[in-house]
Amino acid sequence: EQEIKRLAQILTAPDGVKLINRNMHFHQMLTKGLEFSYEVNDETYTPHVFPIDWEHPENNDFLVVNQLPIEGRMSRRPDIVIYINGLPLIVFELKNPNNEQATVYDAYTQIQNYTYDISQLFNYNAFVVISDNVETKHGMPFADYDFFASWKSIDGRSVDNNRANTMRTLIEGLFPKDRLLNYIRNFIVFLEEGSKITKIGAKYHQFFGVNFAVNEAIRATRPDGDRKIGVMYHTTGSGKSLSMLFFAGILSRHHEMENPSIVIQVDRNDLDEQLHDTFVQGKSYIGHVHHAENTEQLRTLLRGEAGQIIFSTIEKFRKKEGETRHPVLSERRNIVVIADEAHRTQAGFAGGFAAQLRYA
Known part of the structure; x- marks a missing residue:
């Protein structure tokens, strides 16, 4: 006392x-x-x-x-x-x-x-x-x-x-x-x-939107979950990078998620600079951020066990020579993929990058 x-x-x-x-x-x-x-x-x-x-x-x-x-x-x-x-x-x-x-x-x-x-x-x-x-x-x-x-x-x-x-x-x-x-x-x-x-500090749309998304993530990753969280739509200038940061931070600390890995998948080669910078600058909130430089490094990071935040462009989910489809990198249920600009490269599971990401 x-x-x-x-x-x-x-x-x-x-x-x-x-x-x-x-x-x-x-x-x-x-x-x-x-x-x-x-x-x-x-x-x-x-x-x-x-x-x-x-x-x-x-x-x-x-x-x-x-x-x-x-x-x-x-x-x-x-x-x-x-x-x-x-x-x-x-x-x-x-x-x-x-x-x-x-x-x-x-x-x-x-x-x-x-x-x-x-x-x-x-x-x-x-x-x-x-x-x-x-x-x-x-x-x-x-x-x-x-x-x-x-x-x-x-x-x-x-x-x-x-x-x-x-x-x-x-x-x-x-x-x-x-x-x-x-x-x-x-x-x-x-x-x-x-x-x-x-x-x-978050504005009201970020607070409610992220909380809804967190609840969906917890539901979708449970043993009986359907592994699909949903889409969060942002207008220009409404703080998309910060919404993603808050979402990732809450999930990484949530006891039900059991130390998840969070993959932030962007579809431009130069990486979404603003998004990456926001996460790096927010290290006191989110911790260290990994950036997969190539396909090999991405595979190594995703095979790892502990929770981490990984930035990658989608084309790093590519097949190597001799592979008919992408090898399974992890069976863990608590890997969450956040796709930035999801409309461009996510369509079709016939064998494009989105399909390879699923197989992985």
Whole structure:
């Protein structure tokens, strides 16, 4: 029991020179837990500790606090802070509805001021919500205003485009306890490009679409599953690369999938650069990414046992001389193939690349 205080200090003092580095380090401890060593009677114990019980949302302590004064460079009072297990993870900034001039952008500006005036609060922040009592948006405190978005669905099936409903849709669509924990754990990613770090959170279509796809993947890979997951359609600019990253990350951690291998299959020789870059930059979320350089390397990777993420172009699933069809590389049920631009090379199982991929 006397070690709890020391553990709390580790959790509440994340490393990092800049605010975003501290926020990233804290998010890693929050979502992945940490190894904690302590001694009792000359015996050393090293449990893996999670500050949140992710699997059982109701086991956690949720607290909504209104107008909490916080001392920093200046004294500030954010409108609403949501604590989970004593950690201030979400901040709401609400503009006065009686002030006709106040806009949702003013709420955004206020959040930017907070990150300077009471920066310690944002060591722990998962995301923020801004509202002017008509329009409500969510986003990352470090992001430009253009990246803030409304949450437009409660059930992921019907979309509500009425701006005046955006607060209710956000609360009912994202803030049920199980959904909120799912979002914080699985739908926030830090992309690292050299020393530059960008924190990104999913929009509603990614959250619902990926969750539906994950459920289908689990169903399809069960012993009685039909091995077919489905198609997820994206319009240009709607974050396809990130949806694929979230999908791969959740599957790779899901206990029912038992450490799957995920093959990301693109159909252009130059690889889909943006997609590959997103996965490489998201290593803190997804881990190491393999890139199959040739047919031989692809076969070796797929014959391997443990879960891994493999990028390949489809024509690497080719027969070698003397082979009438592709040899079976693995009998495992938990190899998931994500086809990017699936319409071009997936048609027909008469013997094209798609057929060879199936045989493999």
